[in-house]
Amino acid sequence: MVPLQFDINPSSSVPIYKQIVDQVQRMVLGGSLGAGTDLPSVRTVASQHAINPMTVSKAYSQLEVMGLIQRVRGQGMIVATTSSKPKSLKQRLELLRPIICSAAAHARELDISVEDAVKEFRDQYGEETK
Amino acid sequence: MVPLQFDINPSSSVPIYKQIVDQVQRMVLGGSLGAGTDLPSVRTVASQHAINPMTVSKAYSQLEVMGLIQRVRGQGMIVATTSSKPKSLKQRLELLRPIICSAAAHARELDISVEDAVKEFRDQYGEETK
Amino acid sequence: MVPLQFDINPSSSVPIYKQIVDQVQRMVLGGSLGAGTDLPSVRTVASQHAINPMTVSKAYSQLEVMGLIQRVRGQGMIVATTSSKPKSLKQRLELLRPIICSAAAHARELDISVEDAVKEFRDQYGEETK
Amino acid sequence: MVPLQFDINPSSSVPIYKQIVDQVQRMVLGGSLGAGTDLPSVRTVASQHAINPMTVSKAYSQLEVMGLIQRVRGQGMIVATTSSKPKSLKQRLELLRPIICSAAAHARELDISVEDAVKEFRDQYGEETK
């Protein structure tokens, strides 16, 4: 039971709060974060990544509004039980499509063959960050 | 000799000036914009897309700082001759890596297999926007 | 810990934004501005020198494109950590060459001997503006 | 009697017309261009350097206003006889000082020692452009 670890890049162009929101969203939809799972506390995440607690809080609030996580008094946030139905492959592919599409466009514009790009993709997929 | 036309989406979340910068950058690095090629004038682009000339100018200035384009006094901007050497595959892959890396992370988080993701990638790559 | 102060001359022929860019560039490359150092905020510089914030922002943006400084969200700009390696003498000489070359050409055209010119150079170098 | 050749850099930040003005001025003051010497025709200079004849003309006009050159009907421009007194070393050094001062400042800011800078200067002085 490794505690959930966010993968945050402060110098990315995508805002920190959104990086958190997106990760939780995908992991819940993908099923790797089951209903009822505890989320790390705002303070924990904030200190681990040296970011502002407000930022983490904003992400959690947004996820709560989306109905993906729930606040449990005196315990913190957990993955909402109501959202427990893992999405179908078709639906998950739908969510993946935009970034894949964008990546493909970049590859084409950079005149990189589909084979070279796919090779790179496999490499990156294999490299677990942790 | 179709004059270069930018593909601008004013309602995108990526700033207009950045859309221009990115397009030129990829076309130069990918080789589809050869050294010495004229860029459309600031005023032309601005009026075509109904945007402020300053916005276009900002994009051009940034590209000039990056060394991708050059000013020719009284004539406009051209693709820099110093960047005439089309980038090596290695360098272009370097530019592609970030988005591929991000796409791979998304796929993993969504619990989509590498094969399914690669299949999607090939589909997207094949679909020329034309 | 004197906060960084820019030396701006509004009546100079060199644009204000460029004066800022040049100062930061030389201080970073020369090592007097270490990696991680905070830069004064856009608004601070603007009000101190009674110039438009956009002008300062333009300078900072350009420095960011050059990779010399970084944005830290919600905090401001800092000297880029990637540029922490002070440039080699060779690289710094590369940056000095153009103006030296130009100065040498002027001396020759004015029929001033290399010795007289060097003497003048030593004098000027010695006079710290302090 | 090698015909006068201008050293023009179209990509310099100093305007082309000014490069011409400055060169003629320095060569007259330095004595290498004696009174009565012919200047190359506007067309010659323009075609040699692939620049606009208007630009050369503007430079010549400005030099004429300054009294450094004269228009001779049917023959072109010559170095003015009235300006024939070559300046003293002291006066010429005065003209050289600004750029030397600027070069010295750059060297200091780039943390380049006076000896290294002087060495570079001697190298550049020795390298005749032609």
Added chain:
DNA sequence: GTGGTCTAGACCACA
């Protein structure tokens, strides 16, 4: 609090 983006308009310099 931080910087970013865009607009509108004026003026300049260069070719």
Added chain:
DNA sequence: GTGGTCTAGACCACC
């Protein structure tokens, strides 16, 4: 004709 510079002001996003 080209691009550059600066201003003033509005609005947004992030921390």
